[in-house]
Amino acid sequence: MGNANVSRGEHARAAFLRACRLDVETMKPGNVSIGSAGHGMTSAQFIASAGAAAAGLFTPGARVGARILDAVRRTFDAVGCNTNLGIVLLAAPLCAALESMEPDDSVDASRWHAQTQRVLADLDIDDARLAYRAIALANPGGLGDAPEQPVHAPPTVTLRAAMSLAADRDSIARQYENGFADIFGAGLDAAGAISSATEHRAMLDAFLTFLCGWPDSHIVRKLGASVAQSVTRDAAMHRADWRAAGRPAQFAALDAWDTGLKARGINPGTSADLAVATLFVALMARAASSSNA
Template sequence: MSAPLTSDAVATAFHNACMAELDALKPGNVHRHADGHGMEVADFERSAAAAAPAIAAAGLSVGQRIEAAVEATRAVVSHNTNLGIILLAAPLAQAALVSAGAGLRQALTLVLTSLTVEDAKAAYRAIRMAEPGGLGTAREHDVTSDPDITLLDAMRAAQSHDRIAWNYAHDFVDIFDLGLKWRAGGTERWGDVPWVTTYVYLGFLAHIPDTLIERKFGTHTASDVLEEARPIEAGLSQTHMPQEMAAPLAAFDASLKERGLNPGTSADLTVATVFAGALIGG
């Protein structure tokens, strides 16, 4: 395995990933080009700064990272801004503190298979603290009660209706096999610019039904949003001047926000992709 990163380096990578996501025009989500859903960019900036040290702190378990990062976030904002980001980032941070670079993916697999019941209890407390929208209830292992299974098993139980849980159950394959591929392709075409992050986001939005929308509005609405995203994603993927897509992206952004549709899971996967890319790059 490759050499691990320091806590400071992991914290910086996490904070930078959150900032990169805010810089990108992401239809339906909060970004520097337009607020939405009763939230402002400043809420997410404060959240990122607060959560970064907890995500990267030395000596914590994954569950402790999740709980500490959510607690730090709720100390600076009064609503959920980053629970999904934290859930995805905590195992990646844990892996990077063991092995970054080319060894990150292998280290992550070991982190996920080593998750404990205590990790699950801490994560459940964090979820209750964050009070995310569209959570609903589950017949088994509902977050309103303390779990008696590992965090990985809890995620496996939830994977059918939550793409973050699905990624826990599948070694973050969306990040490593999709998100990082889109990121590399966008960077090769346009350079290291915010449009690359927009491209990653649209990749998730156009290829995987957003499970936050699915839980809040149903499978048909999630499928409709996916279909609406596809021609815009295709247009962006084919152009050498991504700024030419600013108008259709802004129109799609306004349309989603008018309908109250926030593809939050796609945004969470985007941050995790940028974070993973930074950890691999050292």
């Protein structure tokens, strides 16, 4: 039993780190990548952040709130800025759910999704307190400023209830409300049957799917709903053109769009966070399937 848990934990950590690396290896318009820095950040900071955060996210037996706070603290110790709060908020329940599955359970998306929903249902006020401290430490512009349950005041409800209050304006909070339906639904559908040859295309497809599905929360907070809606419309056009071209690894129109978005200070960060969480699930499910074969 112990060996099964260790093996699963190792696979999960590797899948998370690979998903985070794909985040910057893949040129996603408006986001920081190895080939295109932006928004005052570099890909090296994101890679270092992933390694630092993993130590907190995969702490055995830790509750979701503790995983979030530990991961954010470690990230700040490593890079001194907020590079991955959204990823951490999404990954923590996924990691807790994975750890709580029985060692003999196969890790497929359906079982993982069901267990994630159980973890979300079990969140309490202590989880909210710790997550609030993490959000306040990360200090993302506009996130947590709300008339009800603001992060700079002690929470009086569970973490899931607090997130539900923000679900209509924040896509990451919505995952806590809807049981990660977007990750296990539209995200995995876009990623498809992932292989080592298709990882980057899967990341880009998931990202564009989220970006054209609804206005990016980070853009809304920074630049307003009108700008975010225009980016969503452009994303739908670019995704259609890219898919029609056969989902090529290089696509000049996306490169040009990336340059234009960064010139205007537009960063679809929430869509990227959702894509990373999706690839974490897809890569882990693939690894588990291979180990059981």
